[in-house]
Amino acid sequence: MGTASLAVSAAHLEAVSWSVTGASITGATRDVPVASIGARVALEIQNVSLAFGGVTALSAVDLSVARGEIRAVIGPNGAGKSSLINVISGLYRPDSGRVQIGGQAFTRVPTTRLSRLGVTRTFQHLALFPNLSVLDNVAVGVAGSAHATFVEQIVGLGRAAAEAAETRQRALETIALVELDEVKDRIVGTLPYGLQKRVDLARALVSHPKIILLDEPMAGMTATEKRRMAQFVRAARDRFGAAVVLIEHDIGVVMDLSDRIAVLDYGRKIADGTPAEVRADQAVIDAYLGVAHDDELIEDAA
Amino acid sequence: MSDFDYSFLLEVLIGGLLSGVMYSLVAIGFVLIYKTSGVLNFAQGAMVLFAALTFVGILEHGVPFFVSLLLTLLIMAVLGVAVEQTVLRPLVNRPPITLFMATLGLAYILEGAAQLIWGAQVHGLNLGFDDKPIALGEVLVSSFDLFAAAVAATMVALLSAFFRFTRTGLAFRAVADDQFAALAVGLRLPVIWAIVWTAAGFVALVAGLLWGARLGVQFSLSLIVLKALPVLVLGGFDSILGAIVGGLLVGASEKLAEVYIGPLFGGGIEIWFAYVAALALLLIRPSGLFGVKLVERV
Numbered sequence: 164m165g166t167a168s169l170a171v172s173a174a175h176l177e178a179v180s181w182s183v184t185g186a187s188i189t190g191a192t193r194d195v196p197v198a199s200i201g202a203r204v205a206l207e208i209q210n211v212s213l214a215f216g217g218v219t220a221l222s223a224v225d226l227s228v229a230r231g232e233i234r235a236v237i238g239p240n241g242a243g244k245s246s247l248i249n250v251i252s253g254l255y256r257p258d259s260g261r262v263q264i265g266g267q268a269f270t271r272v273p274t275t276r277l278s279r280l281g282v283t284r285t286f287q288h289l290a291l292f293p294n295l296s297v298l299d300n301v302a303v304g305v306a307g308s309a310h311a312t313f314v315e316q317i318v319g320l321g322r323a324a325a326e327a328a329e330t331r332q333r334a335l336e337t338i339a340l341v342e343l344d345e346v347k348d349r350i351v352g353t354l355p356y357g358l359q360k361r362v363d364l365a366r367a368l369v370s371h372p373k374i375i376l377l378d379e380p381m382a383g384m385t386a387t388e389k390r391r392m393a394q395f396v397r398a399a400r401d402r403f404g405a406a407v408v409l410i411e412h413d414i415g416v417v418m419d420l421s422d423r424i425a426v427l428d429y430g431r432k433i434a435d436g437t438p439a440e441v442r443a444d445q446a447v448i449d450a451y452l453g454v455a456h457d458d459e460l461i462e463d464a465a
Numbered sequence: 466m467s468d469f470d471y472s473f474l475l476e477v478l479i480g481g482l483l484s485g486v487m488y489s490l491v492a493i494g495f496v497l498i499y500k501t502s503g504v505l506n507f508a509q510g511a512m513v514l515f516a517a518l519t520f521v522g523i524l525e526h527g528v529p530f531f532v533s534l535l536l537t538l539l540i541m542a543v544l545g546v547a548v549e550q551t552v553l554r555p556l557v558n559r560p561p562i563t564l565f566m567a568t569l570g571l572a573y574i575l576e577g578a579a580q581l582i583w584g585a586q587v588h589g590l591n592l593g594f595d596d597k598p599i600a601l602g603e604v605l606v607s608s609f610d611l612f613a614a615a616v617a618a619t620m621v622a623l624l625s626a627f628f629r630f631t632r633t634g635l636a637f638r639a640v641a642d643d644q645f646a647a648l649a650v651g652l653r654l655p656v657i658w659a660i661v662w663t664a665a666g667f668v669a670l671v672a673g674l675l676w677g678a679r680l681g682v683q684f685s686l687s688l689i690v691l692k693a694l695p696v697l698v699l700g701g702f703d704s705i706l707g708a709i710v711g712g713l714l715v716g717a718s719e720k721l722a723e724v725y726i727g728p729l730f731g732g733g734i735e736i737w738f739a740y741v742a743a744l745a746l747l748l749i750r751p752s753g754l755f756g757v758k759l760v761e762r763v
Contacts, residue, residue: 292642293642299638302632303636
């Protein structure tokens, strides 16, 4: 895990540019406005393939997500779900295919522009700041989109003061949305796991995103916690009209929460449709529900 | 010891504490950089020299005091950005020892450059008041030391307010807490590093002015880095509070030791006492008094 995160941060750093103007598109990235996308489509993945050495993580995957839609991506462990999210958030560069976000097409999504494109995410393994308060953790989520210059911040003048107040206001609103008011000044590391997951969600929501990527937001939660988390995900969708991409193992939650579900198996999309359609799909039953890849999933599905 | 001179003890103690403030100033520069980038910046002493020499050099060209101060600050900011671009960025994800060696090299470059540009002779620096001792009751205190302590306190207050209340300050704290998480939420590490190096340059400037006013602005300023090391060992490398307390401890204990134990060794123990104290503490608390305990799973 250590090595993997280092590699990711190295890739990330390469993409991060000093430039504050955001004109920091890497040479390989094309940036072509596409008129043909329907107005309701927030995110479109076209024919994306990705391999690590000889291991195929994604194979010609298509996925489109409409505004205001909760779109689940399910599949057994190693099916390529997290890889897909990492492609959308620019951590991985696909071998082929492209990603369209808000009408712009990319071969590699530029990480520096994600917040401007309105994309946020949560993490399967929490990436919170354990020694900061809940409020600070959430406020970090807008730190990238503020505009006051460094000097203005130091003197506390002009835009800086207004912005600081606005940041706080937004952070508080978001904390209220996920019902964390009572612990807003607590140090995150001292909170129980379920609440930390909510802090992660709040941090993703504070920038009022258009696209929210949720990587197993309910992993390790109790049934009650999962139900509440599902509420918050719906609330977030309704509040911001955002497109939600949800990776989740709990089939019950997924069937209940999602508008459409895509099923991945060995990096290939084997089904795509409404919960009812997916439930009835023979390929899904064979590859996923019927044939045991993972004991836990079968139990959850039962 | 019935006639033990308590006011003399107090005088030594206060003198020691105040000189400790000067150590803290240097140590804080280290802490800023270590906290946010995990680099032990050996060039901090060279930055102190560079800042002080630059300031004096500009001042000696007849530029007014505050303009010189601003210009030097600007130069330290440019230096901070340059270091980020040319030293830190190419070495991202290298082991800490590589970065440490790089800062060692940087120290030589800065020392050389400063003396190349401004000359190697000793420059006097007068911050504008006489160092007259002030009598507090029976205790005599150096007014310059008091001034230095006030400057240091102001600077620490400013830094704390900056960390506490600004967006960039929040980003600093986030990066210091977890670099990977900071990257994951889209904070720009290179920008933050450049700002941190600039802040460290600012601290170096303040330390350079105070030390320069006392010792003269000269090459030996860069050697105060060696005095900061025991302070950091005592206080922990990643705590500003630790740097302050460590500095006070080192200052007070070495003066007291010099006066009360020194004669037993023939004097001069002030020079090495801090290192011995640091070594002793290392045996008991390897992470310093305020440092974060390092838990490594193998």
